[in-house]
Amino acid sequence: MLMVVCSSLCRPGHVGALTAMRNLNWALGSGYRPPIQALVRQYVPAPEARPVPDERFPAGQTDRKDTATQTAHSSLSRPPKTLPPSPQSSMPAQVSMSDRIIDPSLGVSPSVAIPFNIDWIFPRLRNPTSFWYAASQFVVAAVGIFSKILLMFLNKTRVYNKERLVNLISKRPKDIPLVTVSNHYSCFDDPGLWGCLPMSIVCSTYSIRWSMAAHDICFTNKKHSLFFMFGKCIPVVRGNGVYQEAINLCIEKAALGHWIHVFPEGKVNMEKEELRLKWGVGRIIYESPKIPIILPLWHIGMDDMLPNVEPYVLQRGKKITVNVGQPLDLNDFILDLKKRQVPEPTARKLITDKIQEAFRFLRAETEKLHRERD
Numbered sequence: 001m002l003m004v005v006c007s008s009l010c011r012p013g014h015v016g017a018l019t020a021m022r023n024l025n026w027a028l029g030s031g032y033r034p035p036i037q038a039l040v041r042q043y044v045p046a047p048e049a050r051p052v053p054d055e056r057f058p059a060g061q062t063d064r065k066d067t068a069t070q071t072a073h074s075s076l077s078r079p080p081k082t083l084p085p086s087p088q089s090s091m092p093a094q095v096s097m098s099d100r101i102i103d104p105s106l107g108v109s110p111s112v113a114i115p116f117n118i119d120w121i122f123p124r125l126r127n128p129t130s131f132w133y134a135a136s137q138f139v140v141a142a143v144g145i146f147s148k149i150l151l152m153f154l155n156k157t158r159v160y161n162k163e164r165l166v167n168l169i170s171k172r173p174k175d176i177p178l179v180t181v182s183n184h185y186s187c188f189d190d191p192g193l194w195g196c197l198p199m200s201i202v203c204s205t206y207s208i209r210w211s212m213a214a215h216d217i218c219f220t221n222k223k224h225s226l227f228f229m230f231g232k233c234i235p236v237v238r239g240n241g242v243y244q245e246a247i248n249l250c251i252e253k254a255a256l257g258h259w260i261h262v263f264p265e266g267k268v269n270m271e272k273e274e275l276r277l278k279w280g281v282g283r284i285i286y287e288s289p290k291i292p293i294i295l296p297l298w299h300i301g302m303d304d305m306l307p308n309v310e311p312y313v314l315q316r317g318k319k320i321t322v323n324v325g326q327p328l329d330l331n332d333f334i335l336d337l338k339k340r341q342v343p344e345p346t347a348r349k350l351i352t353d354k355i356q357e358a359f360r361f362l363r364a365e366t367e368k369l370h371r372e373r374d
Contacts, residue, residue: 112239118219121229122245126252132230136205139230143191144202151195154316155305159196160369161324168293168327169201169259177254177292179285180209181355183363184263185272186302187217188314191231193299196322205232209261210253212236212246238266242280242348250280254288264355270308277356282348286334294328296358298366319373323366328358 124132151157168178182189190211194202201207213233219225225235236246250260262284264277285292301320306312330351337347 112237114215114237116215116220116225118215118225118235118237121219121225121235122249124229125234125249133205135226136230136232139227140205140208140232141203143231144194144199144208147191147193147195148197148199148202149195150305150314150316151192151320155301155318155320157196157301157320157322158373159322159324160366162196162322164327165295165297165324166198166201168295169197169207172293173257175257176290177257177288178259178295179254179281179292180259180261180295180297181264181281181359182261182297182299183359184265184268185270185299186306186308187268187312188306189263189299189302190261192302192305193297193322207259208232209259210234210250211261212250212263214238236280242278242283247280247283250284251287254284254292255290257290260284260292264352268308270303274360277352277359279345279348279352281355282350282352283344285330285351286337286344286347291331291334294330294355296325296328296355296362298323298325298359298362300366300370319370321366321370321373323362323369325358325362325365328354330354 128136165180172178182193186192190209190213194208210232211234213219213228213235215235215237218228218233219235228235234246234249237244250262253260262281264281265275266278269275285294299320299322301318304318305315305320307315333354334347334351337350342350
């Protein structure tokens with residue numbers, strides 16, 4: 001309440017004690033509500049892939065950080081409450097959240113440290129030149145051949161229902177996007193998993209997926225950034241929420257009918273626990289102009305081929321199982337959400353929950369297949 005009085009007295013052009021008393025009477029009668037910025041706590045995000053747990057946050061802190069981000073964006077979508085008229089009120093006007101812009105006053109994104117500037121990458125990925133395609137073709141082919149040799153020849157890999165993935169990549173309508181989702185147990189999951197695909201796909205920059213990669217791991221300097229950029233990787237700043245450029249660019253690629261792969265766990269899940277999936281995948285699916293085909297995958301053994309402990313040396317002769325699930329038929333569900341004009345934060349959570357349910361079934365099925373293998 002003292003803040004209400006002080007704000008009236010200190011504001012340029014104030015009308016003095018009379019205004020302050022009116023604001024004080026309103027605060028006593030209606031209760032003071034702080035602006036939305038005061039509700040958002042800034043948390044420094046933990047590294048997304050690390051050999052030991054991060055000690056900076058107590059248990060559950062990361063979820064509270066995500067909830068704070070969600071609360072801030074969700075609150076902006078609600079209609080503003082009618083307040084008693086006050087002369088020269090200092091309350092800010094209601095801000096409408098753009099799908100492409102983060103309100104800097106929310107104070108969420110500045111808490112994430114970005115050691116290397118990645119802004120120059122997004123325009124090149126949005127408007128690739130002839131040189132970009134040539135360089136990308138070289139990088140994709142080299143990495144694809146290496147992944148195929150390692151996955152299919154040097155290790156004992158078995159892929160179940162591979163034809164589903166191959167058919168959806170090569171035979172789906174050109175304007176319909178494909179969103180594949182999988183668990184994330186090893187740093188070599190992408191590109192390693194795609195070594196199971198035919199050479200015509202795994203070595204073609206026009207056919208292979210777009211994938212998000214951690215900015216603080218893959219985009220730490222100019223050379224690494226160029227390599228991963230030509231490998232069709234999009235730098236994601238984990239901790240910056242669902243309204244960042246990486247998610248926006250994935251939506252734009254989906255609008256063009258491209259294949260996008262997402263690790264919705266949001267990090268290398270070294271403990272292999274059931275994590276709450278990140279809502280960015282829900283936003284990509286919900287805001288795509290054409291509802292994408294959603295294909296879940298589950299794999300076991302990739303962390304044996306590339307262990308998550310030092311010295312991080314690729315292994316051979318390991319048993320790897322990849323299981324391609326059934327496409328999720330969410331068309332009617334998503335159309336109903338749009339018809340009822342469900343707020344985007346709610347819709348993306350509901351869509352992500354559907355993927356989480358599919359993951360539970362697919363994980364159990366894949367673990368059984370892996371155990372029964374010779």
